[in-house]
Amino acid sequence: MLSMRRDVFHAIADPNRRAIIGLLANQKLTINAVAEHFPISRPAVSRHIKILKECGLLVVRRQGRERYCEVRLDRLSEVAEWVEKSRSVWEQRFDRLDEYLSELQKKEKPHDEK
Amino acid sequence: MTKNNVAGERGKQEVFITRLFDAPRELVWQAWTDPKHFMLWWGPKDYTCPFCEMDLRVGGKYLNCMRSPKGKDYWGTGVFREIIPMERLVFTDSFADEKGNVVPATYYGMSSDFPLEMLVTVTFEDQGSKTKMTLRHTGLPAGPDSEGTHQGWSESFDKLAESLQ
Numbered sequence: 001m002l003s004m005r006r007d008v009f010h011a012i013a014d015p016n017r018r019a020i021i022g023l024l025a026n027q028k029l030t031i032n033a034v035a036e037h038f039p040i041s042r043p044a045v046s047r048h049i050k051i052l053k054e055c056g057l058l059v060v061r062r063q064g065r066e067r068y069c070e071v072r073l074d075r076l077s078e079v080a081e082w083v084e085k086s087r088s089v090w091e092q093r094f095d096r097l098d099e100y101l102s103e104l105q106k107k108e109k110p111h112d113e114k
Numbered sequence: 115m116t117k118n119n120v121a122g123e124r125g126k127q128e129v130f131i132t133r134l135f136d137a138p139r140e141l142v143w144q145a146w147t148d149p150k151h152f153m154l155w156w157g158p159k160d161y162t163c164p165f166c167e168m169d170l171r172v173g174g175k176y177l178n179c180m181r182s183p184k185g186k187d188y189w190g191t192g193v194f195r196e197i198i199p200m201e202r203l204v205f206t207d208s209f210a211d212e213k214g215n216v217v218p219a220t221y222y223g224m225s226s227d228f229p230l231e232m233l234v235t236v237t238f239e240d241q242g243s244k245t246k247m248t249l250r251h252t253g254l255p256a257g258p259d260s261e262g263t264h265q266g267w268s269e270s271f272d273k274l275a276e277s278l279q
Contacts, residue, residue, distance in 0.1 A: 009229040094131065098136075101137040104137070
């Protein structure tokens with residue numbers, strides 16, 4: 001079985017979740033207050049909040065009788081880290097492609113044979 | 115108002131590489147789409163590509179293998195989404211086992227933060243006698259509750275950045 005661990009990519013894949021992150025970027029709100037901003041049902045909002053929690057982008061903190069949602073945006077930088085690793089792999093591939101193409105042409109051009 | 119500056123940095127959310135190859139466009143295209151050619155360059159430095167199969171049509175699958183200098187195999191698979199000969203090649207990209215089943219990056223001991231499926235777009239353009247190639251590599255949101263599986267996470271990320279403005 002695949003272990004479908006939640007990750008940052010999963011968190012930002014859904015428009016409602018992006019909107020929730022946007023809404024909470026500069027303020028903390030209760031789950032009810034968050035739900036009021038969305039046309040979707042409260043359970044649906046709760047589900048998105050749960051996913052964001054699992055992705056490490058949101059924490060729910062109790063303050064008195066209320067539970068407030070706060071976003072933790074640090075993990076978004078993982079997206080950028082992933083990009084950097086990926087880039088270096090591609091660059092190396094293309095160095096080889098470059099070498100390969102020039103070898104290929106050296107062979108073909110001067111003698112015109114395979 | 116303290117704002118994060120991570121989401122706002124455009125262009126960092128995806129791999130975008132432009133390269134100029136001193137070769138005609140047909141040849142660069144062939145290097146990507148003919149397994150015989152592909153196997154001779156695919157993989158980082160000192161890696162080899164001992165296996166490559168492509169069903170080069172829209173919806174067709176490919177399966178390839180990169181072998182590290184230490185002999186560890188990394189299999190990759192995906193589906194061709196768009197094929198415009200000598201102009202544009204779009205395919206999905208996932209880690210796989212040797213049978214072609216998609217596996218998470220953790221299968222190869224890599225971070226679980228790799229998306230399960232990524233999208234690669236390669237374009238080819240003449241530039242005099244040379245060929246300008248661009249590569250765009252983005253993650254794809256996966257999972258039953260994501261909409262628009264064709265959309266890369268970079269686009270998701272851009273929207274998120276906008277929503278934070």
